[in-house]
Amino acid sequence: MLETLLLLATCVWVVYSALARLIHGRTEIEVTVWSFAVMAFSMVVDYSRSRMLSAAAKKHNSQALEADALHFSTISGVPRS
Secondary structure: OHHHHHHHHHHHHHHHHHHHHHHHOOOOOOOOHHHHHHHHHHHHHHHHHHHHHHHHHHHHOOHHHHHHHHHHHHHHOOOOO
């Protein structure tokens, strides 16, 4: 439930920002080291999640877990071995 609320809040913020930029015509985007840090952290989390799901899929012989592991390995950009 909390994740849904966070996604809803993010959606509202994105729509508000987009409308404000369209109305005011300003599109200043600030790229900082934090932008890259968040992306790198997300890739590490997705990679570790993919590895854990892959191990669980083999242990439990689950195609659903294997598919989820494949999904997270494609998101992280790190190929599966």
